[in-house]
Amino acid sequence: MWTVVPLTAISLVPPLLSGANTATTTALVVLHLVPAAVMIPTLARSLRTRTD
Structure with a gap:
């Protein structure tokens, strides 16, 4: 999530x-x-299930 939010902002x-x-x-x-x-x-949900 820490990476996705700034990348989304940059895409704007x-x-x-x-x-x-x-x-x-x-x-x-x-x-x-x-x-x-x-x-x-x-x-985020799919990555969370893979790492649990």
Whole structure:
């Protein structure tokens, strides 16, 4: 988790710096956050079960 959160934050930088309009920037940020919200807990759970 300590690695995933900063990497997710870093992945939001390019859409914010792209110079696109607000709707496009919002869509790009949401399209980064929605998969992260699904994948991060799932991966954390699967890694936790492997190490227990």
